[in-house]
Amino acid sequence: MTPHSAVPHLAPESRLSDFFQGLGLLGRAFSLLFRSRRLFLLSALCAAVTAVALVGLAWLLYRHAPGLLAGYWALPESWYGRVGWYTVLVLSALVVWVVGANVVPPLLLAPLQDPLSETTEAVVGGDDGPPFTLAGFVRGIVTGVAHTLARLFFLVLGLAILLPLHLVPGVGSVLWTVLGSLWTMTWMAGEYLAAPMTRHLYSFAEVRRMLRERRALCLGLGAGVYVLLWVPILNAFFLPLAIIAGTLLYRGLRQANLLPPPPDATPVALK
Template structure:
């Protein structure tokens, strides 16, 4: 039985429907993973590592998040103040868990991200993975880890710029949490769109241009990845789904001309 091409069909121009098409990329990516034995095998390995990493992270935040908030805002004695304090604690826990998952897990799983993306492109057509060679493998591994750390740095930098909002009691804590969540969602889209574009030697300026042009599409995709972290069991697959979804996003944007041909292909 043959399946239709997994490449999503986007409008060449940005519009309100972009947000929902970006959100729908998660379902398309999950379906592709379950139809491909190679993607499923790599995803299962990623899921095992992710489960361990998320468990450790959850435990650490459960212990230390109350201490972090308590250092900025002492637990009130009045009942309404305590309710508000615990609400802010819950929001802080959510943001730190998502940020931590997107710092620790991508770095640990960096060696598997490019193979996942390459297999996805093969299934999209018009692409063949390069043959395995030890030298290029280690060079690619170093580049992948380096680029992942660089993108993580920008995630943390954005959150650090917003962090002084916490100096404003209550309102500042809530505002930092909301803006930090939006920044994280948008960063998630950029992280997983940049990965296949980096493999094809696009400059990061091109990634930024595409994200500005189709920001609603990227925000919808980022929201989908963000929400996936909160679905028990499925959250262990969040990185494979995000990598496959980001690759599908790249191929869909290429198909409608929002992303030009790879720089290496221009002279061919």
């Protein structure tokens, strides 16, 4: 695969098979990672920080999750009550760990996300984006933080709406885990597609439009990142691979004329 061919060719209309094309973006990203020395070094640095963050999150959950759950629901005396209690503990901890993995490493590695996306576009022959100016740099940071806060709000809101499912005996916690995972996958797609789109000064409304109009494609990307989080060693590379894959998706959307040309350097309002 040549660097230019790493950009996916997308059908003009949405279709169910788009899910597998979105899933395959992680493979394209992994292959592209070795095409550029700078891309590889940036990814290795991200992987080192991410590995420490993921281990730290797992340790915190191991130490404190049982106590937090016990504060709301005391450990039952009966064996079936204990089975239910530990089921809720494990399923909830898994979702919280995934959410934490998509909040803590990106915050720690925020300064490297734009260089990763920019280098990816350079490797595949993409646009360089607007010329560097101090005002544009500051505006980009403000826009990126605003978009990130908006996306985090929607992530937490969706999980909070699903939280009462825990009250349904038996299958409630399973349903919460399944639906919460699907919601998190969708959020991941938005998070990593937004990385290059924010750099090119697209509004958050455009990110939402792509998630809505190419739902299967974006869900495939989110599912790929979600699965990658559970693969030991490789999960340390989930952030750079997700950013590279999101940038390839952005380039594919532009190539298929599904996105309008990037806005100019005028301020972008959060919609």
